[in-house]
Amino acid sequence: MTARNPSPAPVPKSGPARDEQGRPTPIGSRRAMIECRDVHKYYGDYHALRGIDLTIREAEFFSLLGPSGCGKTTLLRTIAGFEDISSGVVLIDGRDMAKVPANARPTNMVFQSYAIFPHLTVAQNVAFGLRRDPRSRAEKAAAVDEALAMVGLKGYGARAAHALSGGQRQRVALARALILKPKVLLLDEPLSALDRKMREQMQVELIKLQRQVGITFVLVTHDQEEALVMSDRIAVMFEGEIAQLSYPEELYSRPVSRRVADFIGMMNFMPVRILGETDAGVRVEVPGFGEFDIPAANVSRADPGDPGPSVGFRPEAVTILYRDAPAPHRETPGIIEEVVYYGDMTYYDVRLDGAERPVRISMRNVFGRDIQDLGTRTRVSWSPGSLILFR
Numbered sequence: 001m002t003a004r005n006p007s008p009a010p011v012p013k014s015g016p017a018r019d020e021q022g023r024p025t026p027i028g029s030r031r032a033m034i035e036c037r038d039v040h041k042y043y044g045d046y047h048a049l050r051g052i053d054l055t056i057r058e059a060e061f062f063s064l065l066g067p068s069g070c071g072k073t074t075l076l077r078t079i080a081g082f083e084d085i086s087s088g089v090v091l092i093d094g095r096d097m098a099k100v101p102a103n104a105r106p107t108n109m110v111f112q113s114y115a116i117f118p119h120l121t122v123a124q125n126v127a128f129g130l131r132r133d134p135r136s137r138a139e140k141a142a143a144v145d146e147a148l149a150m151v152g153l154k155g156y157g158a159r160a161a162h163a164l165s166g167g168q169r170q171r172v173a174l175a176r177a178l179i180l181k182p183k184v185l186l187l188d189e190p191l192s193a194l195d196r197k198m199r200e201q202m203q204v205e206l207i208k209l210q211r212q213v214g215i216t217f218v219l220v221t222h223d224q225e226e227a228l229v230m231s232d233r234i235a236v237m238f239e240g241e242i243a244q245l246s247y248p249e250e251l252y253s254r255p256v257s258r259r260v261a262d263f264i265g266m267m268n269f270m271p272v273r274i275l276g277e278t279d280a281g282v283r284v285e286v287p288g289f290g291e292f293d294i295p296a297a298n299v300s301r302a303d304p305g306d307p308g309p310s311v312g313f314r315p316e317a318v319t320i321l322y323r324d325a326p327a328p329h330r331e332t333p334g335i336i337e338e339v340v341y342y343g344d345m346t347y348y349d350v351r352l353d354g355a356e357r358p359v360r361i362s363m364r365n366v367f368g369r370d371i372q373d374l375g376t377r378t379r380v381s382w383s384p385g386s387l388i389l390f391r
């Protein structure tokens with residue numbers, strides 16, 4: 001945070017979806033805020049949403065994540081009421097939205113483009129949301145001040161909106177949406193127009209803001225890192241369907257399919273020969289790793305387009321052993337074929353003995369420990385529990 005943008009107020013001890021100690025209650029125990037039941041949407045012949053079932057809960061930060069064209073914006077717009085659905089049910093706070101127009105829904109939307117009026121002041125922009133509000137002028141001014149303080153723009157009311165930075169404009173848009181105290185805030189790629197540094201700062205601020213106001217946020221993003229950082233839960237969508245709906249940690253460490261694994265972060269895939277079922281899981285043979293059992297909990301699905309079964313692991317799930325360090329698990333020799341230095345991390349492409357292609361391994365750089373050179377013979381430590389079988 002810079003001094004120009006003071007932090008939002010601290011997270012309150014009590015509020016919706018918190019216990020007496022101020023701790024968030026488990027998501028699963030909270031009341032449903034948005035329910036989609038078998039929602040389909042056609043644009044002409046094009047089947048954009050193919051049976052969406054999901055429940056988003058009170059005070060949850062929920063993300064819809066997927067590649068361009070997967071239908072995430074369409075789903076957000078059907079919740080907002082900007083799109084009619086072809087079949088299915090959308091409930092918000094227990095109420096069927098079928099006959100409720102967008103402007104009568106307890107939702108508000110923040111768009112990718114800032115959509116603020118440049119010729120108005122910051123305060124006038126925020127007050128725009130209150131134009132049909134019967135409160136007195138003084139009461140509205142107090143509400144505007146409160147909303148500006150919430151987004152870290154205290155004292156900015158008299159500024160001309162056109163003189164603001166991209167991040168500040170997006171804060172104004174947020175304040176304008178929040179001043180109406182919606183039950184649900186819908187965010188359509190709200191940070192994508194910002195540069196990387198501002199985006200990362202705003203991500204943290206949005207999380208704090210969401211905790212502070214305690215309302216349900218639904219974020220659309222194609223940026224998996226953004227979704228992992230910000231969300232309580234994430235729905236990964238492909239081609240109008242939800243492929244996986246999970247907590248970030250689970251999505252990252254237990255992707256249900258190779259496609260999800262590939263979309264969420266980097267994953268190495270290696271060909272595998274499946275030898276059979278055992279008490280310990282599935283017996284496999286992987287060139288470079290040899291023959292071993294993969295625990296049943298680590299077995300995911302291959303997708304129809306996959307090139308056959310494979311074994312996958314994240315770059316940080318195995319390690320390179322330095323010099324003669326003992327292997328904590330199993331060990332496989334290999335040769336370093338590429339070194340990419342990232343400051344805090346180094347990425348190594350290592351070709352394991354017996355493997356056809358190199359795998360990527362990331363190592364945190366520790367002060368005093370050498371970066372290994374290209375062409376070095378090395379040893380890789382791994383365990384069957386850090387691999388996922390896609391079959």
Ligand SMILES: Nc1ncnc2c1ncn2[C@@H]1O[C@H](COP(=O)(O)OP(=O)(O)OP(=O)(O)O)[C@@H](O)[C@H]1O
Nearest residue numbers: 043046048066067068069070071072073074075222
């Ligand atoms: N008004 C429309 N008329 C016809 N087709 C549409 C319309 N809106 C969206 N589509 C199509 O529906 C599919 C889903 O679009 P949607 O905008 O929901 O995708 P998205 O996942 O949000 O992608 P992006 O990140 O590119 O916005 C796309 O193939 C798109 O071309």
